[in-house]
Amino acid sequence: MKRRSILIATLVAAALPGLALAHGPTRQKVTLSTEVAAEPGEVWAVIGNFQDMSWHPAAFATTGKGGNEIDATRVITLGSADGPTISEVLYKFSDEKMSYSYRITEVEVDVLPVTNYSSHLTVKPREGGGALVEWRGAFYRGYPNNDPPEHLNDAASIAAVSGVYQAGLDALVERFGAPGS
Amino acid sequence: MLPRLLVSVAGIFVATVLAADVAYVTCQNGNVLSVIDLETGDQQRWPLPGQPAGIAVSGSGIFVVSPETKEVRRLDPRSGTELARVRLNGGPNGVTVDQMRQRVFVSDWYNARIWVLRAEDLSVIGELETGAAPAGLALSPDGRYLASADRDADQVSIFDAETFAFVARHAVGTRPFGLAFSQDGRLFVGNVGSDDMSVLEPLQGLLTTVAVGARPYAVTFAADRVFVSNQYEDSVSVLNLNTLETITKIDVGEYPEGLDVTPDGASVLVANWFDNTVSRIDVSALKVVAQWETGDGPRAFGAFILAD
Numbered sequence: 001m002k003r004r005s006i007l008i009a010t011l012v013a014a015a016l017p018g019l020a021l022a023h024g025p026t027r028q029k030v031t032l033s034t035e036v037a038a039e040p041g042e043v044w045a046v047i048g049n050f051q052d053m054s055w056h057p058a059a060f061a062t063t064g065k066g067g068n069e070i071d072a073t074r075v076i077t078l079g080s081a082d083g084p085t086i087s088e089v090l091y092k093f094s095d096e097k098m099s100y101s102y103r104i105t106e107v108e109v110d111v112l113p114v115t116n117y118s119s120h121l122t123v124k125p126r127e128g129g130g131a132l133v134e135w136r137g138a139f140y141r142g143y144p145n146n147d148p149p150e151h152l153n154d155a156a157s158i159a160a161v162s163g164v165y166q167a168g169l170d171a172l173v174e175r176f177g178a179p180g181s
Numbered sequence: 182m183l184p185r186l187l188v189s190v191a192g193i194f195v196a197t198v199l200a201a202d203v204a205y206v207t208c209q210n211g212n213v214l215s216v217i218d219l220e221t222g223d224q225q226r227w228p229l230p231g232q233p234a235g236i237a238v239s240g241s242g243i244f245v246v247s248p249e250t251k252e253v254r255r256l257d258p259r260s261g262t263e264l265a266r267v268r269l270n271g272g273p274n275g276v277t278v279d280q281m282r283q284r285v286f287v288s289d290w291y292n293a294r295i296w297v298l299r300a301e302d303l304s305v306i307g308e309l310e311t312g313a314a315p316a317g318l319a320l321s322p323d324g325r326y327l328a329s330a331d332r333d334a335d336q337v338s339i340f341d342a343e344t345f346a347f348v349a350r351h352a353v354g355t356r357p358f359g360l361a362f363s364q365d366g367r368l369f370v371g372n373v374g375s376d377d378m379s380v381l382e383p384l385q386g387l388l389t390t391v392a393v394g395a396r397p398y399a400v401t402f403a404a405d406r407v408f409v410s411n412q413y414e415d416s417v418s419v420l421n422l423n424t425l426e427t428i429t430k431i432d433v434g435e436y437p438e439g440l441d442v443t444p445d446g447a448s449v450l451v452a453n454w455f456d457n458t459v460s461r462i463d464v465s466a467l468k469v470v471a472q473w474e475t476g477d478g479p480r481a482f483g484a485f486i487l488a489d
Contacts, residue, residue, distance in 0.1 A: 026248060
C-alpha cells in the first residue's frame with residue numbers, strides 16, 4: 001500500500017514537469033540535544049569529522065572528498081553495504097566553534113521523507129562539566145505538492161528526522177556516559 | 182499616543198499600548214502573528230491558524246496567507262479582528278496589496294497563477310498566468326506594474342497592475358523567491374539557487390546580476406542601500422543601491438527570511454526563522470541594535486511593518 005502511493009506520487013510528479021523543484025508550503029524544524037559526561041573536545045574529536053559518520057548507528061559506511069573544507073561531499077551508506085545512501089555537502093565548518101553545517105543533495109523520499117534539508121551539528125560545554133551536543137535541522141516534507149499522502153506529510157518528515165537525530169545522540173550517551181552518572 | 186484595546190482573533194481582550202510603528206510577524210510553525218510595537222517593544226501574539234507565512238500590511242488591513250489551510254485573511258490592524266477570509270483552491274503563498282486600487286494579489290505556488298482579490302471582501306476578481314511556482318509578489322512604486330518571482334521557471338513575470346494585461350517575462354538567476362522594486366523603479370530579485378540577485382528594468386529585463394550571500398531570500402531598501410537576507414549564512418548583505426557594490430554583511434539570527442524597512446527609513450527588521458527572533462538593524466550604523474523574541478518560526482514574507 002505504502003509502495004503504491006509512492007509510485008503514484010512519482011507518476012504524478014513526472015506528469016507535471018516544472019513541479020519537480022517545488023517544495024511543501026511550510027518549512028519544518030527539529031532541534032534535539034543531549035548531554036554527555038565527556039568534555040566537548042573529546043566529543044568533537046569523534047563527531048567533528050564530516051567524512052566519518054561511524055559514530056551513528058545507522059551509518060554503515062561514509063565515503064567522500066574534500067575533508068572538512070567548505071563544499072566537501074560525503075555519501076553515507078545506511079544499514080548494510082547494499083543499503084540506501086544519502087549524499088551531503090558541507091557548507092560551514094568550525095573547529096573553534098565545534099560546529100558544522102551540511103545539506104542533503106540527494107536522498108530518496110522513501111529513505112528520508114524530506115526535501116531541501118539543511119542541518120547543523122554542534123558541541124558546547126555543559127554547565128557543571130561534560131558536553132552538550134545539539135543537532136538541528138530545517139527541511140520541507142517529502143511530498144512537494146499540495147495535499148500530501150500521510151507518509152510524506154509534515155508530521156512524517158519531523159518524525160523521521162527526529163528518529164535519525166535521537167539514534168545518533170543516544171549512541172553518544174552510550175559511548176561517553178551521561179553526566180553525573 | 183493613546184492606549185488602544187487589542188482584540189485577538191480568538192476573541193480574547195488584551196489591553197496594550199500601540200504607539201508608533203508596528204511589525205506584524207507571521208510565525209508559521211507557531212500559528213501566531215507576533216505584533217510588535219516598535220517604539221516600546223511591547224508584543225501581542227494573535228492566534229492565526231493554517232501556518233501563516235505571506236503578509237502584506239496596509240491602511241486597509243493586514244493581509245495574511247495561511248498555505249496549510251489555503252486561506253487568506255484580512256485583519257484589523259489594531260484589534261486583530263478578522264474582517265474577511267477566503268479559501269483559495271491551490272497553494273496560496275506570496276501576497277501584495279495595491280492600496281490605490283484596493284486589490285490584493287496572491288501567488289499560487291502549485292498552479293502557476295496569481296489570484297486577484299478585492300481588498301474589501303477578498304472575493305476573486307481575476308487570475309493571471311505566471312511561470313511555475315510563483316512566490317514573491319511586488320508592485321512598482323508608481324503602481325503601474327505587478328511582478329512575480331516564478332521560482333521553478335527561473336524568471337519573473339510582469340503584469341499591468343491596472344488592466345491585468347501580461348507585459349513581459351524575463352529570465353533571472355536560479356530559483357527566484359523574494360523580490361522588491363526600488364523607488365527608482367528597478368526590480369531586485371533574490372535567487373536562492375544561485376546565491377545572487379538579479380536587477381531588472383521591468384520592460385527591458387535584466388540589467389545586471391550581483392553576488393550576495395548563501396541562499397538570498399528577501400530584499401528591501403533604506404538610505405540608498407539594498408538589504409538582502411541570506412538564509413544559509415545567518416546574515417544580511419548590504420549593497421550600495423547605485424554602484425551595487427557590497428558594503429558589508431551583518432550577522433543576524435539563524436535562517437533570516439522576511440525583511441522590511443521602518444517608515445522613517447532608519448531601521449531594517451529581519452525575521453530569523455530558526456531562532457524565533459526579529460533583529461532590528463540600524464541603517465546608519467549597519468549593525469543589529471535590538472532583538473525581539475517572536476512565536477515559533479517567524480517568516481514575515483512580504484511587507485510587514487505598518488506606519489502609525
